[in-house]
Amino acid sequence: xxxxxxxxxxxxxxxxxxxxxxxxxxxxxxSGATPGELSDELNxxxxxxxxxxxxxxxxxxxxxxxxxxxxxxxxxxxxMNRVVxxxxxxxxxGKAQCVDTADAADTAFKCEGA
Numbered sequence: 001x002x003x004x005x006x007x008x009x010x011x012x013x014x015x016x017x018x019x020x021x022x023x024x025x026x027x028x029x030x031s032g033a034t035p036g037e038l039s040d041e042l043n044x045x046x047x048x049x050x051x052x053x054x055x056x057x058x059x060x061x062x063x064x065x066x067x068x069x070x071x072x073x074x075x076x077x078x079x080m081n082r083v084v085x086x087x088x089x090x091x092x093x094g095k096a097q098c099v100d101t102a103d104a105a106d107t108a109f110k111c112e113g114a
Contacts, residue, residue, distance in 0.1 A: 001082045005060065009083045012059035017044060018052045025062055025075045032065070032074035 013019050020042050025033060033041075039049050053073055056062045060079045065072050 001086045006083055006086050008059045009061055009079070012055050012061060015052070015055075017042070017048065018055060021049065021052050022056055022061060022075070025073055026080075028074075030074065032072040034070050034072060038073070 013022060021038060021044075024038055024041055035046065035049055035053065038044070038053075039046055042049070044052070053062065053064070057064065060076060061083075062073050062075055065074065
């Protein structure tokens with residue numbers, strides 16, 4: 001994945017409301033959600049939500065599809081996974097598998113055996 005693509009995705013997620021929208025769509029899974037559903041869930045005005053959806057789509061993190069009279073927004077899971085993969089591809093210098101050791105007191109990743 002190109003660095004510029006990753007920067008664009010991370011920049012799109014670096015805003016609280018946009019991150020909420022993205023996370024809600026991740027939770028919705030493959031079925032996605034309509035703008036109305038997202039607006040109700042997140043208590044965002046339609047114009048604000050529309051702006052955030054456009055920014056996420058421009059970053060390649062979501063796409064829209066028309067279903068009759070509705071627009072359905074869905075996460076581009078492959079793109080999301082590419083971003084995460086880019087961020088973790090050299091974890092532990094490639095010598096050990098990274099494991100999530102997150103709990104209430106420790107939110108860092110740690111290499112096995114370290």
